Amino acid sequence: MAAGGAQPxxxxxxxxxxxxGHWRSTPFxxxxxxxxxxxVGFSVIALVIALVIALxxxxxxxxxxxxxxxxxxxxxxxxxxxxxxLVLLVVIISPHFYGRTNAGFLIPTEIVLVVLAIPPIxxxxxxxxxNVSPAVRDAAFGMGMTDRQVLGRVxxxxxxxxxxxxxxSAMLQVIATATIASYVxxxxxxxxxxxxxxxxxxxxxIGGGVLVAALALVADLLVAVVQRYVVSRGVSGRxxxxxxxxxxxxxxxxxxx
Amino acid sequence: MLTLLDSASSSPWYxxxxxxxxxATDLGWLWDHTWLSVVPVVxxxxxxxxxxxxxxxxxxAYPPMMSITGLLYTIPxxxxxxxxxxxxxxxxxxxxxxPIALSIYSTSLLVRVVADGLGAVPTExxxxxxxxxxxxxxxxxxxxxxxxxxxxxAGLRVAVVANVSIVAVAGTIGLDNLGRLFDQGYxxxxxxxxxxPIVLGIVMCVLLxxxxxxxxxxxxxxxxxxxxxxxSR
Amino acid sequence: MIRFDGxxxxxxxxxxxxxxxxxxxxxxxxxxxxxxxGCGKTTSLRMINRMIEPTSGTIWxxxxxxxxxxxxxxxxxxxxxxxNAGLFPHRTIVDNVATVPLLLGEDKTKARARAMELIERxxxxxxxxxxxxxxxxxxxxxxxxxxxxxxxxxPVMLMDEPFSAVDPVVREQLQEEFLRLQNDLGKTIVFVTxxxxxxxxxxxxxxxxxxxxxxxxLAAPADLLARPVDAFVAGFVGRDRGYRALGFTGAGxxxxxxxxxxxxxxxxxxxxxxxxxxxxAVDADGKPQGWxxxxxxxxxxxVTDAMLYRGGTxxxxxxxxxxxxxxxxxxxxGRGVVVDDSGRLVGSVTAREVLDLIEKRG
Ligand SMILES: Nc1ncnc2c1ncn2[C@@H]1O[C@H](COP(=O)(O)OP(=O)(O)O)[C@@H](O)[C@H]1O
Ligand SMILES: [Mg+2]
Numbered sequence: 001m002a003a004g005g006a007q008p009x010x011x012x013x014x015x016x017x018x019x020x021g022h023w024r025s026t027p028f029x030x031x032x033x034x035x036x037x038x039x040v041g042f043s044v045i046a047l048v049i050a051l052v053i054a055l056x057x058x059x060x061x062x063x064x065x066x067x068x069x070x071x072x073x074x075x076x077x078x079x080x081x082x083x084x085x086l087v088l089l090v091v092i093i094s095p096h097f098y099g100r101t102n103a104g105f106l107i108p109t110e111i112v113l114v115v116l117a118i119p120p121i122x123x124x125x126x127x128x129x130x131n132v133s134p135a136v137r138d139a140a141f142g143m144g145m146t147d148r149q150v151l152g153r154v155x156x157x158x159x160x161x162x163x164x165x166x167x168x169s170a171m172l173q174v175i176a177t178a179t180i181a182s183y184v185x186x187x188x189x190x191x192x193x194x195x196x197x198x199x200x201x202x203x204x205x206i207g208g209g210v211l212v213a214a215l216a217l218v219a220d221l222l223v224a225v226v227q228r229y230v231v232s233r234g235v236s237g238r239x240x241x242x243x244x245x246x247x248x249x250x251x252x253x254x255x256x257x
Numbered sequence: 258m259l260t261l262l263d264s265a266s267s268s269p270w271y272x273x274x275x276x277x278x279x280x281a282t283d284l285g286w287l288w289d290h291t292w293l294s295v296v297p298v299v300x301x302x303x304x305x306x307x308x309x310x311x312x313x314x315x316x317x318a319y320p321p322m323m324s325i326t327g328l329l330y331t332i333p334x335x336x337x338x339x340x341x342x343x344x345x346x347x348x349x350x351x352x353x354x355x356p357i358a359l360s361i362y363s364t365s366l367l368v369r370v371v372a373d374g375l376g377a378v379p380t381e382x383x384x385x386x387x388x389x390x391x392x393x394x395x396x397x398x399x400x401x402x403x404x405x406x407x408x409x410x411a412g413l414r415v416a417v418v419a420n421v422s423i424v425a426v427a428g429t430i431g432l433d434n435l436g437r438l439f440d441q442g443y444x445x446x447x448x449x450x451x452x453x454p455i456v457l458g459i460v461m462c463v464l465l466x467x468x469x470x471x472x473x474x475x476x477x478x479x480x481x482x483x484x485x486x487x488x489s490r
Numbered sequence: 491m492i493r494f495d496g497x498x499x500x501x502x503x504x505x506x507x508x509x510x511x512x513x514x515x516x517x518x519x520x521x522x523x524x525x526x527x528g529c530g531k532t533t534s535l536r537m538i539n540r541m542i543e544p545t546s547g548t549i550w551x552x553x554x555x556x557x558x559x560x561x562x563x564x565x566x567x568x569x570x571x572x573x574n575a576g577l578f579p580h581r582t583i584v585d586n587v588a589t590v591p592l593l594l595g596e597d598k599t600k601a602r603a604r605a606m607e608l609i610e611r612x613x614x615x616x617x618x619x620x621x622x623x624x625x626x627x628x629x630x631x632x633x634x635x636x637x638x639x640x641x642x643x644x645p646v647m648l649m650d651e652p653f654s655a656v657d658p659v660v661r662e663q664l665q666e667e668f669l670r671l672q673n674d675l676g677k678t679i680v681f682v683t684x685x686x687x688x689x690x691x692x693x694x695x696x697x698x699x700x701x702x703x704x705x706x707x708l709a710a711p712a713d714l715l716a717r718p719v720d721a722f723v724a725g726f727v728g729r730d731r732g733y734r735a736l737g738f739t740g741a742g743x744x745x746x747x748x749x750x751x752x753x754x755x756x757x758x759x760x761x762x763x764x765x766x767x768x769x770x771a772v773d774a775d776g777k778p779q780g781w782x783x784x785x786x787x788x789x790x791x792x793v794t795d796a797m798l799y800r801g802g803t804x805x806x807x808x809x810x811x812x813x814x815x816x817x818x819x820x821x822x823x824g825r826g827v828v829v830d831d832s833g834r835l836v837g838s839v840t841a842r843e844v845l846d847l848i849e850k851r852g
Contacts, residue, residue: 009342009343009349010343013343078418078419078422079418079421079422079462079463079466079467079470080422080459080462080463081421081422081425081435081436081439081458081459081462081463082422082425082426083422083425083426083428083429083436083439084425084436084438084439084455084458084459084462085459087439087442087443087455088442088452088455088456088459090443091442091443091446091450091451091452091455092450095449095450133574133576133579135572135573135574135575135576136576136577136578136579138541138572138576139570139572139575139576139577139578139635140576140578141541141565142539142541142565142570142572142576142648143565143566143570143589143590143593143638143639144562144563144564144565144566144567144568144590144593145562145593146562149593154578154580157580158578158579158580160580172331172333175333176333176334176335176336179333179335179336180335180426180429183429183443184443190335193335193336193339193430194429194430197430197431202349205339205349206339206340206342206343206349208336208339209335209336209337209338209339209340210336210340212332212333212335212336213332213333213336213337213340216331216332216333216336217328217331217332220331232579232580232581232622233622234578234579234580234581234582234622234623234624235579235580237624
């Protein structure tokens with residue numbers, strides 16, 4: 001079965017992706033560009049909300065060393081099956097919305113996306129601040145910085161590599177989960193995957209997968225570029241060979257070891 | 258108990274009753290879910306050990322290996338599910354797509370973990386082992402690997418817990434596992450909310466994640482008795 | 491001037507780290523706090539800039555009770571140097587040094603210019619200014635730490651084991667430069683170390699603390715060596731304190747003998763040339779180069795560098811008795827060489843003569 005059908009499937013997928021008709025929206029159908037916009041839209045909203053909540057919280061917990069249980073609780077959330085949480089919230093919330101608005105699906109989706117995005121940002125921010133060497137913090141206070149200055153001018157810049165990696169894993173989870181949100185009849189690039197599946201239109205399904213993967217890779221690359229410019233070379237250690245331990249792993253080990 | 262069931266059958270708390278009603282199916286899904294979560298991690302670890310060792314042994318191999326694994330880890334699960342069959346020349350919906358995708362994730366994560374875990378072994382320790390006469394292979398298994406165990410098991414815990422959640426996603430494209438409970442619940446909620454399968458799915462997924470996490474933790478404890486000695490002092 | 495007035499620190503767990511410390515660190519001088527590990531040196535030091543708040547007692551900075559200012563304002567007037575420098579990894583060296591002036595609201599260009607000046611002043615190549623701390627060695631980082639503490643020109647500096655984490659050779663270098671710098675700047679410095687040699691070398695006065703945070707003795711280094719108040723201080727300053735005390739005793743007008751010498755490159759001298767089989771070799775300027783055993787004809791016709799024994803140290807005229815005695819003890823001929831300010835041979839003395847002198851003064 002396999003080899004024979006494979007080549008054509010790749011070509012059929014390419015055909016689906018390169019058909020200009022699939023990119024534009026019609027009165028009945030949202031095209032690729034429209035769904036891409038929707039996908040990016042949900043994701044950005046969720047990430048902004050999550051950042052606004054988790055970044056200050058992580059900084060405060062890391063700086064004061066108080067209320068660290070919050071970080072543990074947030075991490076425990078990671079054991080929650082995303083899709084289950086999504087379906088549960090949709091079922092709870094959507095009956096309260098009638099008519100043509102899709103708020104009944106949008107609100108639960110955003111809640112799930114935010115809840116998902118908070119733990120990596122929060123725990124990485126916390127770990128980043130905690131990891132600042134005590135000698136550095138001591139020197140900062142010793143030369144007369146106030147709490148706010150120590151946090152803003154010393155702890156935050158040094159925590160940035162971990163904060164960025166937390167943000168990047170949050171972003172990837174949000175993009176992935178926003179795809180699944182199409183399962184609960186919301187727009188976004190996942191639409192093509194689930195519609196393709198339902199209609200047995202496999203080129204459309206696989207094309208949707210390509211688009212989602214491409215979005216994730218491009219988004220991650222963009223943030224990586226921003227990170228490169230925002231994080232001081234003295235912290236990222238980019239003047240060295242490749243001695244730096246990957247910060248994602250560092251954070252994860254921080255949590256679990 | 259049965260008398261209570263009818264009156265409260267759509268209540269979220271009815272999930273246990275729902276489980277009893279569909280025990281055979283649910284346990285089957287639990288089994289599917291378990292092996293789908295565990296086997297890829299084992300495969301991932303078996304692949305990651307030599308790859309991670311290579312990345313440490315030959316420093317030129319480290320950057321490209323990290324780029325590739327990072328790239329793979331970036332692709333959302335649902336996308337990887339649908340992309341694997343055409344790339345490997347399989348049917349668009351094959352039972353193999355989920356375990357293959359998850360093995361790719363687990364390997365990607367663990368290569369990094371193994372490489373960095375080995376990188377964290379103090380150079381003096383490695384040199385001392387060499388001086389004592391360990392050959393490279395023996396040194397790897399008897400000295401470097403044991404010291405890297407805490408880091409590697411930390412990675413395994415993350416991989417297992419993530420897998421439990423990702424496997425459920427595969428339920429939405431019709432593959433058998435606990436994710437099907439969410440599919441059921443959603444389908445049954447068209448007119449009004451029907452909670453039991455959804456809550457049951459969440460409870461079973463969380464329990465499964467906790468149990469698997471605990472098992473990895475126990476293995477970690479068993480493999481690193483010296484860390485307990487430090488802790489209790 | 492910094493004055494401890496019955497300062498006590500009791501930690502929440504009940505440990506009394508500093509007990510009723512009263513002590514004055516005079517302006518423009520280096521006061522060293524020294525004592526075994528855990529005796530409360532760091533705690534005492536950090537109470538000055540209120541990184542640690544005293545449980546009771548007062549600490550005065552000139553006529554100001556340090557408790558009367560907001561802590562961060564107090565700290566901006568006090569330079570602070572710690573063991574591992576604590577440089578900010580995310581800032582370049584020049585920006586690290588400019589930190590406090592910027593906190594005080596000075597403008598960026600000015601702060602940077604001053605920082606550059608200080609970087610050179612502490613003996614660093616200005617090319618380091620654009621680098622990050624991770625690119626510097628431990629000793630270099632420590633110099634930056636000192637420059638950073640000096641940046642706002644604070645009258646007072648607190649230094650907690652600043653040179654302890656570097657290797658002995660670099661440490662010695664840093665100590666010398668630190669003294670030279672202090673000679674120019676005349677700061678009021680409180681310096682913490684566990685190393686009695688460092689304390690004696692750097693301190694204008696040395697405070698020895700005993701475990702439990704009690705002041706055991708406060709004295710000038712020479713007095714400390716000569717008259718330790720009790721067994722604890724005597725034990726702490728060490729067995730060879732008599733010898734080290736000589737470092738503080740000027741040799742005065744010590745009578746030297748004329749020492750026969752031979753120039754490097756001249757004809758190899760015969761048996762009768764030196765005294766007791768040794769002759770001093772000097773260069774063209776008359777600066778001693780090493781000792782030459784006489785009368786070993788098989789060695790060749792002219793004196794070459796390779797023939798010299800270079801073991802002996804030289805004592806400067808007007809230097810300490812310790813330097814003179816050391817010159818005698820380290821010389822293969824048993825005669826210590828004394829040189830003038832420009833390094834030219836003055837003459838020699840024997841260990842016996844130095845010891846007689848010590849006894850006479852004793
Ligand atoms: N935060 C603290 N809590 C409790 N005890 C402390 C604390 N900091 C220091 N100590 C104790 O106070 C004593 C003096 O410490 P320290 O001033 O650091 O000594 P030193 O710098 O002379 O080595 C030690 O016994 C130490 O264990
Ligand atoms: Mg100390």
